[in-house]
Amino acid sequence: MTSIAKPKIVHQGLRRNALGLTIRDYEGGMSTLCAGCGHDSITAALVQAFFELDIAPHGVAKMSGIGCSSKTPAYFMSASHGFNSVHGRMPSIATGASAANRGLYLLGVSGDGDSLSIGLGQFMHALRRNLDMVYIIENNGVYGLTKGQFSASADVGSKAKRGEVNKQPPIDPVQIAMALGSTFVARSFSGDKDQLVPLIKAGVRHRGFALIDVLSPCVTFNDHEDSTKSYAHAREFVHPVIQADFVPPAQEIKAAYDEGEAMPIELHDGSRIVLRKVAKDYNVGSRGEAIEYIRARQREGEIVTGLLYVDESEPDLHGVNGTTAVPLNQVPYDELCPGAEALAVLQKRFR
Numbered sequence: 001m002t003s004i005a006k007p008k009i010v011h012q013g014l015r016r017n018a019l020g021l022t023i024r025d026y027e028g029g030m031s032t033l034c035a036g037c038g039h040d041s042i043t044a045a046l047v048q049a050f051f052e053l054d055i056a057p058h059g060v061a062k063m064s065g066i067g068c069s070s071k072t073p074a075y076f077m078s079a080s081h082g083f084n085s086v087h088g089r090m091p092s093i094a095t096g097a098s099a100a101n102r103g104l105y106l107l108g109v110s111g112d113g114d115s116l117s118i119g120l121g122q123f124m125h126a127l128r129r130n131l132d133m134v135y136i137i138e139n140n141g142v143y144g145l146t147k148g149q150f151s152a153s154a155d156v157g158s159k160a161k162r163g164e165v166n167k168q169p170p171i172d173p174v175q176i177a178m179a180l181g182s183t184f185v186a187r188s189f190s191g192d193k194d195q196l197v198p199l200i201k202a203g204v205r206h207r208g209f210a211l212i213d214v215l216s217p218c219v220t221f222n223d224h225e226d227s228t229k230s231y232a233h234a235r236e237f238v239h240p241v242i243q244a245d246f247v248p249p250a251q252e253i254k255a256a257y258d259e260g261e262a263m264p265i266e267l268h269d270g271s272r273i274v275l276r277k278v279a280k281d282y283n284v285g286s287r288g289e290a291i292e293y294i295r296a297r298q299r300e301g302e303i304v305t306g307l308l309y310v311d312e313s314e315p316d317l318h319g320v321n322g323t324t325a326v327p328l329n330q331v332p333y334d335e336l337c338p339g340a341e342a343l344a345v346l347q348k349r350f351r
Contacts, residue, residue: 006030018054026051028078032071036250036268038190038216039068039138043075045193046107046136049200050077061097061104065090065119067145069111069138069216088119091126094133095317101327102318105204106133112153113143116171120152123173127182127209132316134203134210137173138190140218148221158271160221172298174308177211178291183311184210185290187304189265189275190217191254199307208316215275215303219250219268262302278306285310 006029014022026047031040050060057079064070066087073082081104085093094106115123115137126135141154148160152171159165177185184206188196196214203210250268257263260279264272276297283289290309297304324331 017051019056021051021056023047023051025079026057026077028073028075031075033068034219034250036219036252037068038140038214038218038252039072040075041190041193041252041254042136042138042196042214042216043072045190045196045200047076048193049197049204052197053201053204055105055204059103059105061094061101061106063090063094063097063106063108063133065110065114067111067114067143068140068218069109070114072138073107073109088114088117088122090114090119091122091131091135095126095129095131098131098133098317099323099328101329102132102323102325103327103330106131107204108133108135110135110137111144112137112139112141112151112173116152116173120171124176124180127177127180127211130181130183130208130314130316130320132208132318134200134206134212136200137211137213138216139173139213140216141170142218142221144218144221148218172294173211173213174294175291178287178294178309181314182211182309183208183314184307185309186211186307187213187215189215189255189305191252191265192256192275192305193254194256195277195305202307202310206310207312208314215273215305217253217267259306274302276302276304278304278308282306284308287311 006027008024014024016022031043033039050057057077058081060077060080062073062077062080062082064073064084070084073084083093090108090110094108097104098106110119139153141151141158143149143151150158150160150166150168154166155170156166156168174185174187184203186199186203188199190196199212203212253265253267255263255265255275257277259277262274262276264274266272284307287309294304294308328336
């Protein structure tokens with residue numbers, strides 16, 4: 001699949017945005033993820049959001065770590081800058097990019113394994129600094145690239161493909177963000193494009209760290225060892241010609257429900273989650289009320305989606321540190337490096 005170029009089809013009927021670009025100009029390479037993966041739905045939402053915001057792709061820097069989620073920046077905005085970092089270290093790269101060129105729109109795409117395990121420390125410090133970026137967690141509860149082990153966001157009682165039952169309580173990125181003072185917190189579902197696209201657009205326009213936790217079902221590792229539909233069962237009772245996995249194509253899961261309502265969503269393996277969309281009178285400006293509401297609905301087995309908290313008053317990383325309004329990559333070299341004499345004066349001051 002990686003050798004197949006994605007065809008670019010542009011016809012006269014395609015709508016153009018204020019920059020004269022069509023939505024095709026915001027697409028990327030051919031996806032190599034499993035058919036029906038929720039991550040591809042998030043990609044489609046990102047393409048639509050940036051197209052509708054009239055943001056030039058070359059003005060965006062896409063950052064990612066390691067995992068299925070971290071592959072997805074290759075599938076949208078091919079004209080954007082991009083950096084695929086080591087596992088869990090994407091926030092450091094994003095911080096450096098922001099310091100060097102604050103004129104870029106920073107978009108971090110991560111996963112629950114990348115951000116809530118090995119990268120948890122970096123995730124929390126980027127949040128604490130209020131780094132001006134959109135940080136999307138494509139959350140499926142498993143390590144998809146390493147064959148479906150539980151991630152730190154797996155719910156108690158969930159069953160892995162090999163039959164193990166998770167007994168560890170999950171880490172909730174939304175509650176972490178609330179507790180550490182994040183200025184924009186949201187959660188959505190990959191199949192609810194009507195909610196996800198506006199949340200992405202709001203996050204892009206927010207000055208500071210905008211976290212969007214997106215529940216994104218995995219079509220491959222919601223398959224269980226004790227299921228008669230599992231790969232292991234087929235191998236035991238069917239004589240195979242070759243020993244190879246086959247991931248059957250599945251339909252992406254979509255959801256449409258009104259504000260204030262709850263909706264059960266059946267996943268590919270037959271299990272179920274319940275999503276509740278925040279009501280119109282929900283108070284996004286109270287951190288305490290937001291935390292209590294999320295926990296109350298969690299006790300009822302529901303996952304709250306929508307814009308959960310926003311604070312526009314806090315300064316971002318550049319505001320706290322009083323950095324120059326001119327991106328560092330545009331500052332003349334003689335100003336960036338004033339010479340040995342100026343350095344000697346600074347060193348004398350701190351002796």
